[in-house]
Amino acid sequence: MMDRDGLARRLIDEHDRDEKFRPFAAANGIASLDDSYAVQERYVSLLKPRCGAPVGYKIGLTSERMQAMCGIGHPIGGVVLADRLHRSGARLATADYGRMGLEFEIAVRVASDLPIGGPAWTPENIAVHVAGVCAAIEIVDDRSADYAELDVLSLVADNSWNGGVVLSEFCTNWPALDAVSGVVSRNGVELDRAHGRDALGHPFAPLAWLANALAAKGQSLRAGEIVMTGSLVTTRFPTESETYRFELEGIGAVELNVTA
Numbered sequence: 001m002m003d004r005d006g007l008a009r010r011l012i013d014e015h016d017r018d019e020k021f022r023p024f025a026a027a028n029g030i031a032s033l034d035d036s037y038a039v040q041e042r043y044v045s046l047l048k049p050r051c052g053a054p055v056g057y058k059i060g061l062t063s064e065r066m067q068a069m070c071g072i073g074h075p076i077g078g079v080v081l082a083d084r085l086h087r088s089g090a091r092l093a094t095a096d097y098g099r100m101g102l103e104f105e106i107a108v109r110v111a112s113d114l115p116i117g118g119p120a121w122t123p124e125n126i127a128v129h130v131a132g133v134c135a136a137i138e139i140v141d142d143r144s145a146d147y148a149e150l151d152v153l154s155l156v157a158d159n160s161w162n163g164g165v166v167l168s169e170f171c172t173n174w175p176a177l178d179a180v181s182g183v184v185s186r187n188g189v190e191l192d193r194a195h196g197r198d199a200l201g202h203p204f205a206p207l208a209w210l211a212n213a214l215a216a217k218g219q220s221l222r223a224g225e226i227v228m229t230g231s232l233v234t235t236r237f238p239t240e241s242e243t244y245r246f247e248l249e250g251i252g253a254v255e256l257n258v259t260a
Contacts, residue, residue, distance in 0.1 A: 002029035008042035011158055014143070018098050021143035025153035036156035037077075043159055044079045052082030055226055056110075058138055058162045059206040062199040062230025066103075069234050072152045075200070075209050078160030080226060084139070086166045091257040097163055098143030100238055102256065103231030104184050104246040106177065106196055106203040107136035109170050110227065114211055114220040121211040123204035129221070130204070132170030133177065135246050135254040138228050139164040140235065165228055168254035175250040178202045182232055185245045194232035196248075203229040 007028055014021075030036055044054070058078045061067050067074075086092070094100045111131035119125070141163035155161065174180075178197040183190055196203050206229040214220055221227070236244070238258040247253035 002031075002035055002039070004039050004042045007039045007157065008046050011043045012046050015098070015141075019143065021098070021145035021154075021158065023149060023151035023154040025151055025157065030153045030157060033153065033156060036153045039157040040078065040159050043157065044081070047081060047159075051084055054079050055082050055085055056080045056228075057210055057225070058160060058165070058228040059210055059230045060160050062206045063194070063232055064198070065234050066231050070147060070150055072150070072155075075206055075230065076152065076156050076160045077210055077213060078156075078162040080162060080165055080228070084162070084164035085226070086164060088166060088168045088254040089257070090166050091259060092139065092164070093259045094238055095260075097139070097141040099141065100163070100258070101140040101142055101161075101235040102238065102244055103138040103140060103235050104182060104192075104233055105136045105138055105228050105231050106180070106182070106199065106248065107134050107165065107167055107226055107228050108132070108203065108207055109134075110221045110223055110225045112223050116215055116218065116220050121208040121215070123202045123208050126204055126208045126211055130207070132172045133174045133203070133251060134170045135168040135182070135248040135252050136228055137166040137244065137246055137254055137256050138162065138231065139166070165226065166254055166256045167226070168252040171251045177204070180251065181249045183247050184233055184236070185247075186236075187242050191236070192233040196232070198232045199230045206230050
C-alpha cells in the first residue's frame, strides 16, 4: 500500500542529500497518476515552509521534442512556489540543484478565477481568462536522472522536477501565439528555435489541459496565478557560468545568468 506521507518525506530527504533521481513508484505502491499527484500534493505541502506558498503551475511534456526526450507521450503538471519565482536577469547557481536543467517556454498569467462545473476547457474558451503572456525559463532539477529508465509516476510525484521559473515582463497585447517564434541563445549565440504551436498546437492547449485536470478534482485556476505551458525545445544543462536568453517575437525576452 502506498505511504503518501512517507514518500513525500523521502523526496525531501533525497533532495537535501543531492541523491541521484531513481524511479521509485513501482516499488512503493504508486500504481496510477492519481497516486503520483497525491504524493506530489503532500511533497509540495512539506516544501511550503522553505519555498513559500503556491503561485501557479508548471506543465511539462507539451512538445513532441520533449516527449521524445523523456519517452512520455502526454503532459504532466507540477506546482510553482513563491520563493522559486524569479525575474529576468536573475542569477542562479548550478550548485543549488542536483542537476540544473533549463527549459524555454511561454508562460501565462491568469486574469480571473475559472468557474467550476461548466463545459470542458478548450484553447478557445480559456483565452478570456488570460491576462498576459511572457517569455519564461523553467528551472528543472532532474538530479542526473537516467532518461532511458525514466518513470512518469516517479517524475510526477517529484513535483514534475520543478525547481523554479524565470519570467520576463508580461505582455497584455500579444500576437497569434501559435505562430510566435522563440529563439534560445547562450552568451549571445543562438542555440535553438521553435514556435508557439510546438506546445500541443497552441500554448492555450496545455492551459486548457491543466484547467480540466484541476476541474476533475474540484479545483480551478485562480486570478494572478502563473502557468508555464511547456518547453518548446529540449532541455539544456549548464555546466559553466554563462548567460541564457529566450526571446519571443512580439512578446519580449527573458535572461538568466548561471554561475557554476
